[in-house]
Amino acid sequence: MPELPEVEAVRRGLDERLAGARLMEVQVREPRLRQPVPSLAPWVGRRLLRVERRGKYLLWRFDEGTLLVHLGMSGHFTFVAPEAPPGRHDHVDFLFEEHLLRYGDARRFGLILPLEADAERALEARLGLEPWDARLTPEFARERVQGRRRAIKEVLLSGDVVAGAGNIYACEALFRAGIAPDRPAGTLDEEDWARLLAALRAVFEAAIAAGGTTLRDHRTVAGKGGEYRGRLSVYGREGEPCPRCGAPVRRVVQGGRSTFFCPVCQPPGRTAW
Ligand SMILES: [Zn+2]
Structure with missing residues (x-):
């Protein structure tokens, strides 16, 4: 998709x-x-x-x-x-x-x-705000999910805070930001959001530059598959070593969707590297 x-x-x-x-x-x-x-x-x-x-x-x-x-x-x-x-x-x-x-x-x-x-x-x-919308600040994001117990990964997928973050990029951005995917969204402070929003933008920008990620059907208008797949850190890499620490990447199911993460780099409740 x-x-x-x-x-x-x-x-x-x-x-x-x-x-x-x-x-x-x-x-x-x-x-x-x-x-x-x-x-x-x-x-x-x-x-x-x-x-x-x-x-x-x-x-x-x-x-x-x-x-x-x-x-x-x-x-x-x-x-x-x-x-x-x-x-x-x-x-x-x-x-x-x-x-x-x-x-x-x-x-x-x-x-x-x-x-x-x-x-x-x-x-x-x-629709939520675009990732590059100037109104999408850490403060806005924190206020938007204040008090929510729902997992941050699922909140990203819902589009309530930011538009367009599907399964692949939500997993990749959470890894990059060092945030556990099952953390209740309301526990993220502004620093967490600053890292997460920066991670999302960086992941999106790199993926756009590579023409996207082709798992199955996506093709660019030139008829080519996107080339970002080879650069994914955790998505689709269950059991493979985390590119940062070497621990095996884990897969869990959240809201019916696979979530990939590193249990060392994204420990529960951890707020900073
Ligand atoms: Zn790791």
């Missing part, structure tokens, strides 16, 4: 080639995604100004209106040659002035929908 860095890598790939281009034609071969793709005929002739991202959503800003795109579990965009025959799971083609962009999605959990202004306000209200 693509997380924030994968979606950001896709955003950059799309924005680089398509910003300023006019949409010439759309072909929907299979409208049955998570919600049915509506007729996109009205969008033909409009100019795509830029592609933005909020959380794991892509916002295609046209000179008239915004299209909301979510990659779901397995959605991906690829620039293809005009004569390239579509595969079985290639559901939508967007022909821009100089580029043919193809949307493929084997599991069809993706979304392609016009986004009205009131729906965008509702989306904004639902």
Whole structure:
């Protein structure tokens, strides 16, 4: 499932080639995604100004209106040659002035929908702050989870504090910050949050630069897998030595999801290195 860095890598790939281009034609071969793709005929002739991202959503800003795109579990965009025959799971083609962009999605959990202004306000209200939002300070984060007994790992996944931190990056950031994943979120002080937010940003930035992490389906618009997987410290590395101290990395299940951590570097209740 693509997380924030994968979606950001896709955003950059799309924005680089398509910003300023006019949409010439759309072909929907299979409208049955998570919600049915509506007729996109009205969008033909409009100019795509830029592609933005909020959380794991892509916002295609046209000179008239915004299209909301979510990659779901397995959605991906690829620039293809005009004569390239579509595969079985290639559901939508967007022909821009100089580029043919193809949307493929084997599991069809993706979304392609016009986004009205009131729906965008509702989306904004639902998503946490972006990792780089200036309002996301240690003080804000601490106040937001004050008194909460829920594990910090699960609070990160919930998106209540910061948008887009999925399982991989939550595990990696907690490791980097030296914070046990099962610590009650309300016990983190501002120093803990300062380390955790810095760790999240660093992990995201490195992952975006590497094109994201490909476990299964994620591909960049160039059709390549992301290369961050080889640089993960704890995620998916149960039993392997911790890169910092050499102790075996452990896996536990929290809220139905695997959590990977180092019991030495992330001891219960520890607040600083
Ligand atoms: Zn360790």
